[in-house]
Amino acid sequence: MTELWVILISAGLVLGISAAFAALLLVAERYLANYGQCVIDVNRGSRRLEVRGGETLLSTLMGRQIFIPSACGGKGTCAYCKVKVLEGAGTVAPTEQPLLTAEDVANNVRISCQVKVRNDMAIEIPGNLLNVKQYTGAVERIRDLTHDIKELRIKLTDPPTIEFVPGQYVQLMAPAYKGSPEAVYRAYSIASPPHDAGYVELIIRRVPGGTCTTWVFEHLAEGDEVSFNGPYGEFRLSGTDAEMVWIAGGSGMAPFWSIVRHMKQAQIARKCTYFFGAVRKGDLFFTDELRQLDRELDWFTFVPALSAPAESDQWDGATGLITEVVGKGVSDAAAKEGYLCGSGGMIDAAVKTLKGKGMPEEKIYYDKFT
Ligand SMILES: Cc1cc2nc3c(=O)[nH]c(=O)nc-3n(C[C@H](O)[C@H](O)[C@H](O)COP(=O)(O)OP(=O)(O)OC[C@H]3O[C@@H](n4cnc5c(N)ncnc54)[C@H](O)[C@@H]3O)c2cc1C
Incomplete structure (x- = not known):
């Protein structure tokens, strides 16, 4: 028994001394080291x-x-x-x-x-x-798109306009607030098209306990000043005219909302089918606008799909996991290109589905949000 106590106390002492030494090194590095x-x-x-x-x-x-x-x-x-x-x-x-x-x-x-x-x-x-810049703007509009997704429309003030390729993202700064002691930057895809150059729209899904999204959902208000830097990223349309399959869920809508409006404005008539997955009808957004584009543009098809519609949803559209709906709706994938945005799990499953349909991996482009 006595020996056990001696061992435990010695181990505790060694651990304590090591921890104190490590902490001392950190403090010395932080406050004393001078690298000039x-x-x-x-x-x-x-x-x-x-x-x-x-x-x-x-x-x-x-x-x-x-x-x-x-x-x-x-x-x-x-x-x-x-x-x-x-x-x-x-x-x-x-x-x-x-x-x-x-x-x-x-x-x-x-x-x-x-x-x-x-x-x-x-x-x-x-x-x-080297061309990435710091931007400041004011929140012109902040509105709920679903129970856990908000849209921000930011009017740029300095500099007053932005140039980017649709599909790229910015890093939004969430300042320190109660519960988050320091400013953090998080990536958000630009949802507005480049011709709306005086504004940046973002589509942000709430992550429970998340630092930036809690700030957006609980502290940010219309009129507030925000800052971000960008643009970043390689997610964008390739230069080919291959037919495209777009797949997104939740806030993965953002880059496609930019791309489709850019394609319409720039008259890029490249055939594409956009599969957008949600659980229930209340999780869908921009549905009327995208259906309108589907009617207007002969190269664009919009397929919203619900994985678990409630009876009260009175849903007569596609039903099932988005991968199942894509599996049924896509054929001759070998010559097509895939563009995917959303959670890592959804993207991994969708890549598997597209490869199973014969789409070569190098023709599948994506931005994983997690
Ligand atoms: C290139 C890129 C583009 C992105 N574009 C968008 C976009 O347009 N819209 C959008 O809503 N998000 C987007 N994201 C995700 C976004 O950058 C943040 O990761 C997300 O908003 C969470 O930030 P947070 O500070 O609130 O959470 P954090 O404080 O960073 O995380 C809190 C906890 O949640 C987990 N977590 C982090 N992100 C997620 C997530 N997305 N889902 C589930 N759990 C998560 C973390 O592992 C951690 O445990 C994008 C990410 C990347 C890499």
């Missing part, structure tokens, strides 16, 4: 940034108006903020390892929110990220 001025060379001389060392590469670049996409807000979980670091990043940290492929490591790709600027560095980023 460092120089970051961007794209082999295209920009030279003189910065103060000590912050992460992601936030240091953001401080110099170079916005690297990051869906998790620097928590080291989303792996969006990958940057090629040619010099000066040191060895790969344990927090980066699970997020990097062997190819990434071989190509010096790093997770920029986990890399500290401690000395001079040389990095390489896609040239279009």
